[in-house]
Amino acid sequence: MLRNKSTHLILFLLVVSLTTSPVAADETQYAPMPWHLVDLWWDLGQETLFESYSIDVTISDDVSATKNLYFAPIGLGHLSQIPFYGGIQTQVDGYTRDNRQLRKIGPGFLMSMWGERSHAAIRPAQGGFYQSSGHEGDFVSIRRPYQWSKGTFTYKIIRLDQEVVDGKPCTWVGAFVYSHEKDETIFVGALRFKGDQLKLAPKIASFVEVYGPRIPVAEIPQLTVTFGNLQVNGKAAKVKSVEAIYPEGVPDYAEAKGKDRRVVIQVGQPAQKRTMRRVQLQLD
Numbered sequence: 001m002l003r004n005k006s007t008h009l010i011l012f013l014l015v016v017s018l019t020t021s022p023v024a025a026d027e028t029q030y031a032p033m034p035w036h037l038v039d040l041w042w043d044l045g046q047e048t049l050f051e052s053y054s055i056d057v058t059i060s061d062d063v064s065a066t067k068n069l070y071f072a073p074i075g076l077g078h079l080s081q082i083p084f085y086g087g088i089q090t091q092v093d094g095y096t097r098d099n100r101q102l103r104k105i106g107p108g109f110l111m112s113m114w115g116e117r118s119h120a121a122i123r124p125a126q127g128g129f130y131q132s133s134g135h136e137g138d139f140v141s142i143r144r145p146y147q148w149s150k151g152t153f154t155y156k157i158i159r160l161d162q163e164v165v166d167g168k169p170c171t172w173v174g175a176f177v178y179s180h181e182k183d184e185t186i187f188v189g190a191l192r193f194k195g196d197q198l199k200l201a202p203k204i205a206s207f208v209e210v211y212g213p214r215i216p217v218a219e220i221p222q223l224t225v226t227f228g229n230l231q232v233n234g235k236a237a238k239v240k241s242v243e244a245i246y247p248e249g250v251p252d253y254a255e256a257k258g259k260d261r262r263v264v265i266q267v268g269q270p271a272q273k274r275t276m277r278r279v280q281l282q283l284d
Contacts, residue, residue: 031249034211037220038254039075039245040263040281042204042230044237050079050198051233054156055206056262057088060224062150065091065107067221068212073155074111075205079173079198084191085205086111086155086175091212094129094143105129105145111157111175112141113191120165123172123190130189142175142189151181154229159198160190169196200232208254208267217251220268228262244279246271258283 055073063069072087092108095101097119112131113121117138124130129143160172175188206227210220230237242263244256252271256263258281 028217028251030217030251031247033214034070034209035250036247037208037210037250037267038256038265039247040206040227040256041243041245042206042237043240043242044200044202044204044230044232045240046202048200048202048232050159050200052156052158052231053077053200053204053233054154054229054231055227056152056154056229057206058152058224058226059088059150060226061221063090063221063223067219068210068215069221070207070209070211071225072205072207072209073153073227074157075207077204078201079193080195081201082113082115082193082195084111084113084173086157086188088148088153088155088177089211092129092143092145094131094141096124096129102131105143107148108143108145109148109155109175109177109186109188110141110143111188111191112139113193114139116140116192121192123174123192125187125189128189140191142191144186144188146177146186148179149181151179153180154178162196163192165192168194170194171196171198173198204230206263208265217253220251220253222268225265225267226262227265228260239283242281242283244281246274246277246279248277256281 057073068091070089074086076085090107093104114137117132122130122140124142125144131141156176158174160174163170170192172190172192174190176185178185208225252274254267255271256265261283
């Protein structure tokens, strides 16, 4: 009996070793993926009746679709207390109304909203994909494949039309991405939020994330990511403060600094002797 248990344990360890991504033996043990290399929290001071919100992101280098990086200009926001996020990924997944098989669709854009699972709350763009899942809490999501490259993008959400569902008002919110280099606007899709007078919460996050299967830290791409030019309802946002948070348990491979009213993040190089995990940034 003891021999059988030992044999089963050995087989289990062999399976684990064969199915785990190769990582250097001396590499630090980190938290499970995904890794948020840095989270930024912008404080806009007060809640605002929502018509639109936008933020720019500049990506300094092209990134291969085999490197799973998520640049989230809206890492977390709330419209009338409903959480949502959106951004740019090197490898997006999703499915269509006609084919519910989840599949990779390459580089692209997305927006997700929590607290909802109904497909009726999703309006994908023509040629777009979507998702309804519970693996990160109940959420619905729109996904749009797009062969993006290095450059500056404006990620914008806009209040669209209204709809009454079960006697209660709802508002569709559309996500759009403007490519400054190509001078074109891409409609990502729209999601249906509950309520008619949506209010944007003053605290909004941005982040840079490594997702997917575990990779060696040395394979995190080196590049610069810049966030800035926040606008609420078409006017420059009055940013009271911005805090950079470096989560524990992930590689210290990002460094954020304020410059010219923006936040510049160096990604892919080890931060030297980090002693503080929460840092107030000076934007001027």
